Amino acid sequence: MRDSRMAGEKQHRLRFTLRTMLGVAVTVLIFFPIYWLLISSFKTQAEMRLAVPTLWPKSFHWSNYAEAFRVIPYARFFMNTLVMSVGIVILQLNVALMAAFAFAKGRFWGKEVLFFLVLAALIVPDQVTFVPVYVMMSKVHWLDTFWALIVPSGASAYGIFLLRQAFKSLNNDVLEAARVDGAGRFTILYRILLPMAKPTVVTLGVLTFISSWNSYFWPLIMTNTNNMRVLSVGIAMLRDSIAGDEAMYFHIIMAASVMAIIPIVLVFTIMQKHIVSAMANSTFK
Template identity: 60%
Template sequence: MKHPLLVSTRTAAALAIAAIMFFPVYWMLITALKSPEELRLAVPTFWPERFMWSNFLNVFETIPFARFSLNTIIQTAGIVVLQINIALMAAFAFAKGTFAGRDKLFLLVLAALIVPDQVVFVPIYVLLSKIGWIDTYFALIIPHAASAYGIFLLRQTFRSMNNDVIEAAKMDGANRLRILYSILTPMALPTVATMLVISFIGSWNSYFWPLVMTNSDKMRVLTVGLAKMRDSIAGNEALSFHLLMAASVTVILPIVVVFIFAQRHIITAMSNSTFK
């Protein structure tokens, strides 16, 4: 039995760490609800004197927020769908397939994990420019259609599954796609959910790639729009900082919601993703 003092100390330490990590989010939220006059006070307030919910509506008048949101949704949805389906098929082949060079090809996939986007964006940019894809949804989605980490994560999960399930499905006349999507995918739901969250967060928060691949407000995404909004208020932060915080809260809200609903699956998947 653990000593009550030890339990209390651990609880207090956990609460203190949680408070420190949550404080920036709290400050962003209350700043988004303050008026410009309150932001100019010499002594900062830790609770809004008056809740300015209209700040969230004013964001749509400051920048093309609706258009940026639509572009972000299309980009994120396209990347998530492609990454999950490609990772499922590739992981199935690497985990249960038998073909020459399987393990060596998988090592090449793992090697892709150490290559950052900044290294390959120049040749990819030149290629997309030559085929006329710059400033289009294709440029935002296609270069990120496959995820090396997602393939690794699902491959480890599929390898832990008994082959008897696959053999039984084959005897019932199921083809490979039916086995993958109707049998293995439901069994690997925690890992699929984890990959969905990782892919969603990475796509939704992507900044460098959309900045390079787009050059008009028609194709800008939210992260680039926030940076543009920040630059536009440079030197005048006291009058517009509340709008920037309101926009930031709106941007991170979908990520928070997705993570809350998927956190149980993430913990389960991470505990089962040892290298085998």
């Protein structure tokens, strides 16, 4: 009996050790690119060109970050990205809220068919629709404006699905009581359903913000001047902006990239508990 118990404890310790080693290996594998990005942002051009890479900078050069502002209009790109991301979040949340409310609590003919069509939009990539949308933006003279950066992203099939699942899980008795008290649709949506589905709404806002902040393809084709460029496009331009150097100034590109990811890291870190809560309740019903 004692030998059996000792064997069981040994197996338990072995499994725990293996899980720990696997967890450490996966963590290192995931975070090493981020670590490399961060330390490279402090290196010199000569150190970046070494045949044997260094895992720690020989000296920290904070001037790389200032250089990124000198080479490209970084502050302008940052503000453009912020305006675009916040605008998309506000528009997309409101559209998703109203559509999800209709699909979850509304009663109308063809509701399930229409919702299926919304889900079908999830499999359509942006590259398929960008030509007709580009023509539309050109016809209304919105190219190289914030309208072209924000409006085409105003509806999200995934956002509608996520909020619909959250609304369907809410009790209809509360809505009926609100209707009896004379509340209209918008009152019910924004004063009752929205607070009750706060984790899901916050999650959608965070995911939309991160996606918009990292967007590259759409801003690239919709903007033509530096006045409207965003960070993702601006950082890609660094390759051609520094005197045509063939080796490229990777340390400056790294510094610009570090500054670009700080806002989304902060947003995700602060709001991660809402994301976990919402994802746990987003099963298809």
